[in-house]
Amino acid sequence: MTTGRTSGAPSRTVKPVRPHDRTPDPGELDDRGRLAEEVTDSLTRIRTTAENWRTGMAGLLALVTTTLVFKGKDSITAYGMPVRVALGALTGLALIAGVMALLRFLRAAHGVPEVVSTDSVIAEGGVDVRDVRLARVALADMNTARRLALGSAVLLAAALLLSWYGPTPSTTSMVKVVVRGEPQPVCGVLKAQDGTTTVVQVKGEPAERRLPTSALVSTVLVESC
Structure with missing residues (x-):
């Protein structure tokens, strides 16, 4: 509605607004409940995925390490020195990247050990806000771990191809x-x-x-x- 003009004062239009403390309707309550569940479940899903990746990476590292321990020395002596150095460098870098990926997957799956108090959770904004932060950190760790795992697999594949097609010293006397x-x-x-x-x-x-x-x-x- 429009108020009347008095003693030269400008006219003002008054618009009705919805009160901020109104009672939410059932649809909004249902949306809020599902949003809270989504926030809570996102952290659980990310940690479960990271745990599965961690298990697979641990199995791959165990297989590679066992193969190197039992067959590595006998296999590498069949090559010349340049190929030996290349194979050692590729395999070593692959193992380092694999271990780093495994540690990152562990952190993404279980988080960083820390002391949590009620005051710290409240100061952070509540349980849901804290879960969102932890989910974001876990997702970043898992993405980094995936890139390291991919790099480890590429290095291992390069070492395998070099072992297949790398030149070997002549066996002629x-x-x-x-x-x-x-x-x-x-x-x-x-x-x-x-x-x-x-x-x-x-x-x-x-x-x-x-x-x-x-x-x-x-x-x-x-x-x-």
Whole structure:
């Protein structure tokens, strides 16, 4: 409604407003109840999901660690030094990322141990407000843990592919043979040897050298010529 104009005073329009302390209707009460349940359940759902991820990550780490303990040394000695270093670095980084992911999943699933008092909960805004904060922190921890777990899996996959396709040292026997009457040792791939003849393939020569075994002064295995 509009009040009358008095002694030059400006006119004012008065609009009715709903009272702030009105009694909520049943629909609003139901919405508030469901919202409170959603707030409470969100923390529980996040912690349950993090617990499931933690269990899976712990199983993966146990499997990888057991494999490395029992087969790692024998397997890695089949490669040259550069491949050994690469495999060790990839596997080590994968384990570090996996352990960090596991710790983050643990924190997301169970939270950080702390002393909680009634006054601290009230000062924070109540139980629901505190649950929302804890759910937000747990979700951030779980997202970080997922990224670490993915990084660990990628590093492990790279190490596995390198172990499959990485170059291995040649298993061909290289020998350096000192022959009586020869001014220089003969170095090459040992093709055959018996009591009569020793056959050596020297790199760069088209034909094999056939040396009398009785003329050999010494035969030494070498990695390269």
